[in-house]
Amino acid sequence: MTKSNNQLKTYTLHNYRSIPQMANIPQEFIKDIEVVGRVLPFKTNNYVIDELIDWDNIETDPIFTLNFPRKGMLDKKHYMAVETLLDNNADKSVLDSKILDIRLSLNPNPAGQEHNVPYLGEIKLKGIQHKYPETVLFFPSQGQTCHAYCTFCFRWPQFSGMSGLKFAMKEADLLIKYLRVHKEVTDVLFTGGDPMVMSAAILRSYIAPLLSPEFDHIRSIRIGTKSLAYWPYRYLTDNDSDDIIHLFEEINNSGKNLSVQAHFNHPKELSTKAVKQAIARIRSTGTQIRTQSPLLKHINDKPEIWAEMWRKQVDLGCIPYYMFIARDTGSKHYFEIPLEKCWNIFRKAYRQVSGLCRTVRGPSMSDHAGKIQVLGVQEVKGEKIFVLRFIQGRNPRWVDIPFFAKYNPKATWFNQLEPAFGEEKFFFEEDRYKITTKPFLFE
Template sequence: MQVKYFTNLDQLEDISAKEKEKLKKVSQRYPFRANDYYLSLIDWNDPLDPIKRIIIPSIGELNAWGELDPSEESKYTVMPGLEHKYDSTVLLLISNVCGGICRYCFRKRIFKQPNQEYLRDIEAAVDYIRGHKEVTNVLLTGGDSFMLPTKRLKLIVGKLREIGHVKIIRFGTKMPVFNPYRILEDSSLIELIKNYSTPQKRIYIITDINHPKELSKKAIKGLKMLFKAGAILTNQTPLIRNLNDDPEVMAELFRRLSFIGVPPYYVFQCRPSVGNKEYAVPIEKGYKIYEEAKSRVSGLAKSSHFVLSHASGKIEVVGMNSKKIFFKYHRAFKNKNSSRFFSCKRNSEAYWLEDYDALACIS
């Protein structure tokens, strides 16, 4: 099935003219993109529909809050489209487009300036990785890695598989739920996974599934095909206000993911990107929601970590008491800080580490 893409709200019949006019300023500032399959999941009579929350602009995005590069990815950019923040992992931004643009995306800058940051010189990137033998993991993302034609993906993966010290190739993608037909109707993609996900060097697919409603029968069928082809699947999601900031919604997402073989990996604190105040939940409230959700599930449904993808590293929230909140570096840019434990005085209005007395916390 050939899905139809929309980049203009005027193309959508289910939004009133009055609402379109109100949201025009939002879509002019932060691009809109969706497809007819994903939009078909929306119950337009439900003002709180979760798919609508993910993909349709909200006037709250005009709130002056946040930064274009909240995790300071530019600091770790070696060349356009290649980031090397942690010794063992290189991130390649191989695509500058997604199947749809989530309204709370932390890389809005890529869609605002689509020709600047994604990788175009794959040979230079491969040479860089070949010259850094500490790199065992390469993450292919963007944008969405599965937006590239399979022929292009095969070229990239093939070159990476020629590098002996690269053991894991990871795809970051939301296409299994944005457009399952990308998987269901492309046998060459399944063959790529079969050929390059070997017993000694697995392909990992990191999905971005944010709400149980995204797990349609077609989406689950596509995920099953990837799994049967030999990929290891796991999921990450941001915690988003009025989407999955309810313990039972999050617990149901954890359950269903674990049941279908896509166990939870990370739950991210919503990054303070421009326009994201509308979607962010304070850290301490988010942690309570996350812990209550985990308390309602068992087994692999409990396997996630609640983290801040901070400029200095991935910082896990590991606990709170009446006075303090406790953090641990899940992975740090400075290796000496990896696994470092620290605490801060509680602040119920904190959305990011800098909202605490961060220097005092870490020192």
């Protein structure tokens, strides 16, 4: 394995052929990258290439699949349409129009994210989502990219030039004004994209105001990031790595909790010297690292993989937090797994690990109504059912109430389920009209 240079070099559709390892891969892989990479965003970097991918086994290598477009990630008819236009050297306008049509058919706004965007007076805050009363998500405009793009990403429109579906905001002042009048908010989650692509100075400009006594109601600051998996040198040798570490220390010293919500999809991402050093350096500031990942076919769809990943995370001082179900957007059909299988993978992994790993929750769907956990499959009075509950609900009153859906062996998402026991609707559906007309049921 080649040791990566710790100066970041990114590769996209424009320059990926210059990756040295590309010279030895079959031509059909190149074709798939060219076709699928026109529709779904594609970006990787030298660390992923040199330290994570097994180039001798790319047909099945999970990290290659996480970073490089594969043919199956597009529906056959969509693949053929783009392939034909490329083969015929179609005009750019024709190709762009077809690509846009395909993207719009891939559910680019899953779980009703647009309904989570609040107002401040008459101003629509396009860089904020406020779905649950205690937590605000903030999308700083300078953080709307990543060190590398995951092929399963549910926020892929952020990187695809679909500006009408992009959540981003430059104005820190609007975030501050919003939080002043929403004292119910205890947690602010900086997300993207990836906030850790921003410079330390810009990240500080957003966070520092929240450390003042005026915002005592903000108890936790969270940073959602894939950087530990895809560019751990962010915390080690980047020009402002020390400034990042000092900022983390300052946040913790202010009395607030800082939690890095780290995305790790496979144990391989936890195996390098760089990631272990980066985790240790972050933790030395008093920061918590909580880990999460969707459950993905071709990547981590075996209980042994999850058990190994959770154990490694705990060994490194991280807290296993969530197993998600792949969202119904983008290339979901390539990665999706039936709900019953998701539950079986979760419980078989869960029973292999100690209590320190069992902080993890899942498998969970981030649905329009909230985070819905699949608790299991049971038979009650001769009817086979799914047992479900809300871990989080758009209406807090829904949280932790068990409810039931008819068993459907093919279901991969909540919208494919129906109420059990002859009920016409799920218990929370009385509020569905309110959800579509008033985003915040807690107001």
